[in-house]
Amino acid sequence: MRAAATSAVLLSLLLAGVAHGQSDADARVDIYVDGDMTVVAPAASLHLETDAPVDVDITWQANVLSGATPLLTADVISSATRVDDVRHAIDLGLSGQPDPLTTMTGNARVSVEKDYAVIAGTFAVQREVAQRMAVLSASYTALFEHAWTSHHDGTKQSAMTHRADVGSSFILSRSTRLAVTVSGLLHACGDVIGCHANPYRYVLVISPDDVLAVRELHPDRRARVAAKVKVSQAFGRHVALHAGYRFYADSWAITGHTAELDVGLAGLDERLLLRLGGRMTRQTAASFYEAKYDAEPGLVPGLRTGDRELSGLWSWRVGGRVEGAWLGVGPFLRVAMSIRVHHTWYLYPDFPWAPRRNAWVGGFGIDAEY
Amino acid sequence: MTRLLSILLVGALCALSGCVTLQPWERGLLNSRLMDDPADPLATLADGHVDGAREAIAGAEGASADACGCN
Numbered sequence: 293m294r295a296a297a298t299s300a301v302l303l304s305l306l307l308a309g310v311a312h313g314q315s316d317a318d319a320r321v322d323i324y325v326d327g328d329m330t331v332v333a334p335a336a337s338l339h340l341e342t343d344a345p346v347d348v349d350i351t352w353q354a355n356v357l358s359g360a361t362p363l364l365t366a367d368v369i370s371s372a373t374r375v376d377d378v379r380h381a382i383d384l385g386l387s388g389q390p391d392p393l394t395t396m397t398g399n400a401r402v403s404v405e406k407d408y409a410v411i412a413g414t415f416a417v418q419r420e421v422a423q424r425m426a427v428l429s430a431s432y433t434a435l436f437e438h439a440w441t442s443h444h445d446g447t448k449q450s451a452m453t454h455r456a457d458v459g460s461s462f463i464l465s466r467s468t469r470l471a472v473t474v475s476g477l478l479h480a481c482g483d484v485i486g487c488h489a490n491p492y493r494y495v496l497v498i499s500p501d502d503v504l505a506v507r508e509l510h511p512d513r514r515a516r517v518a519a520k521v522k523v524s525q526a527f528g529r530h531v532a533l534h535a536g537y538r539f540y541a542d543s544w545a546i547t548g549h550t551a552e553l554d555v556g557l558a559g560l561d562e563r564l565l566l567r568l569g570g571r572m573t574r575q576t577a578a579s580f581y582e583a584k585y586d587a588e589p590g591l592v593p594g595l596r597t598g599d600r601e602l603s604g605l606w607s608w609r610v611g612g613r614v615e616g617a618w619l620g621v622g623p624f625l626r627v628a629m630s631i632r633v634h635h636t637w638y639l640y641p642d643f644p645w646a647p648r649r650n651a652w653v654g655g656f657g658i659d660a661e662y
Numbered sequence: 663m664t665r666l667l668s669i670l671l672v673g674a675l676c677a678l679s680g681c682v683t684l685q686p687w688e689r690g691l692l693n694s695r696l697m698d699d700p701a702d703p704l705a706t707l708a709d710g711h712v713d714g715a716r717e718a719i720a721g722a723e724g725a726s727a728d729a730c731g732c733n
Contacts, residue, residue, distance in 0.1 A: 322708045333708050353707065423683045457722075466684060467691050471699075475721030518721030524697050532696040540719045548719040558696045567701045575719055602718050613701060632705060638716065653712070655705055 314625070315340045320657030326649050329359035329375070349385035349399075354378065379405045393420045397431075408439045429459045439482070449482035467526040472519075479514040487514045495598040496584040508597045511580075516542040520550075532556040534569075545579035546602070563617045571609040578602040583644055600643045609636040611653070626661040 316339040324331040337351040357377045381403035389395050395418050403410040416431035435453040459473040481487035487510050494505035522536035533555055540548035554569035580595040581602050587593070611634020621627040631654075638649040691697065700706040710723055 318704045320702075320704050320708075322705065324712060331712075333711075335704050335708060337704055351704075351707070353711075355711070425683060455721075463684060463689070463692060465682070466688055469692060469697065473722045475723075477721055516721055518719070520722035522699065524699050526691050526694070526697055529691065529694070529696070534699050538719075538722050540721065542718075544718075546718050548717070550719065554699075554701075556696045556701065558694070562695045565695055565701070573717060573719065575717055578718070601716060605717065607717065613705070615701075630702065632702070636716075649716075651712070651716070653709070655708070657702065657705065 315662045316659065317662070318657060318659045320630075320655055322653055322655035324651060324653050326651035327646075328649075329357060331358075332356040346386045346388040349383070349387070351381075351383040351385075353381045377405055379403060381410075393424070394418070408437070410438075411436045425463045427461045429457075429461075431457045433457075451482045451487075452480045454478045469524045471522045471524075473522075474519045475517065477514075477516040479516070481510060481512050481514060487511075493597075493599060495582070495592075495596045497592050498584055498586050499588050506585075506592055506596070508599065509595055510597060511544065511595055514543055516540070530558050532558075540575075544602075546576055548573060548575040550574075563619070565615040565617075566612065567614075568612045569610070571607075573605070573607045575605045577604040577642055581642070583642055600640050600646065603640050603642040606639040606641075607636055609634055611635060624660045624662055626659075628659040630657045630659070631655065632657075 317337070319334075319336040321332065321334040324333065333353065333355050335351070335353040337349070340348040340350075342348065355378070357375065357379070359375055381401060383399060383401045385397055385399040387395055387397040397414075397416040397418075399414040399416070401410070401412040401414075403412075412433055412435040414431055414433040416429065418427055418429035420427050433453075433455040435455065437451040437453070438449070439451075440448045455475065455477045457473065457475045459471065461469060461471040464470055479487050493508050495508050497504045497506050518538055518540040520536060520538040522534065524532060524534045526532040534553070536550075536552045538548075538550040540546070540550070550571065550573045552569065552571040554567055557566040557568075558564070578597060580593065581597050581599070583598060583603070585592055585596060611632065613630055613632035615628050615630035617626055617628035619626050633652070633654045636651045636653075638651070640647050640649075695701075706723075714720060
């Protein structure tokens with residue numbers, strides 16, 4: 293909470309110095325807790341509309357992670373390995389309008405952990421059409437991952453992801469909006485990074501004479517597609533409904549369905565906002581997933597994983613967020629503070645070692661508009 | 663071919679929007695915070711990071727821009 297407040301003050305001072313037009317600074321901190329992990333996640337973002345022909349967006353996120361994760365080893369079926377890590381990610385985006393209906397955006401991202409780094413670049417175009425009743429958008433992202441680890445003889449590996457998104461948002465009436473998004477991702481993975489690979493994860497191999505732990509091995513390519521439809525409907529000035537559905541499929545035979553529903557309530561001229569919502573996901577297992585492999589040591593399948601996240605799973609999330617806003621605070625047009633909490637139940641029917649997980653997220657945020 | 667595609671695109675947009683055009687002063691509700699989706703982009707970014715680690719599903723997280731014609 294103190295990190296969010298400090299970030300907000302620093303961002304606000306910077307914002308007040310250079311911004312023109314409607315600029316915005318956000319800062320927040322979230323805490324994620326489940327049975328295995330605790331993650332403290334401070335974040336801040338700054339949107340600057342300047343006198344220059346481009347607008348600037350800067351976002352910083354960090355994850356301070358601590359806990360224990362299950363690890364299969366050769367002589368113990370499941371033990372816990374201590375995990376402590378810190379991730380920092382910075383995004384820098386520049387956007388401009390070559391004409392009043394078109395916006396072009398370039399974004400660069402760098403994310404660093406102690407044995408892993410990501411560099412990504414995105415180029416996006418969006419255009420308002422049909423007398424500004426619709427927005428069409430397209431983007432391409434190239435993402436480069438690199439890992440270096442003291443495990444497995446100091447392995448160094450790289451992986452690449454290409455991602456394309458096309459989207460459209462339509463105004464259907466004074467109170468109804470429809471959004472459609474389609475994504476395609478192509479991963480070229482290493483055997484220790486990319487595509488959920490993990491150099492520290494093993495599969496359990498049970499033969500008549502022995503029980504062994506063998507490193508998991510994924511395919512080196514993965515193609516993924518996802519499509520989402522979302523409708524936002526206002527009922528007067530105080531109630532709105534947001535409902536969405538996403539279909540997912542990939543070349544590892546995983547299919548997924550995600551449904552989400554949010555209800556928004558507004559009072560005091562939108563100075564008090566309440567959002568209550570839920571999300572449900574159903575995912576099938578990867579074709580090469582097994583909780584354990586019954587095989588002679590020399591006959592273990594070439595592709596194998598015991599990753600819980602690649603097994604079939606269900607997840608249900610419910611939560612809420614409340615925001616209070618004040619207008620005309622010092623140099624700011626609007627200052628808002630929010631708190632949120634949500635709980636997610638995960639169910640892994642095909643993972644007998646730990647078939648359930650319960651996760652809580654709580655967060656506090658400050659938003660200042662200049 | 664290009665002309666046919668243009669006609670089809672305009673027709674599809676027209677069908678979805680009912681060929682109704684709203685004036686700027688009629689779009690207040692669409693531009694309200696009540697209709698913001700997501701309500702909190704920074705929090706949604708954090709949730710997306712969790713979901714990416716806890717599930718094998720990714721992509722189509724949301725539209726990159728909402729139509730409101732408010733500029």
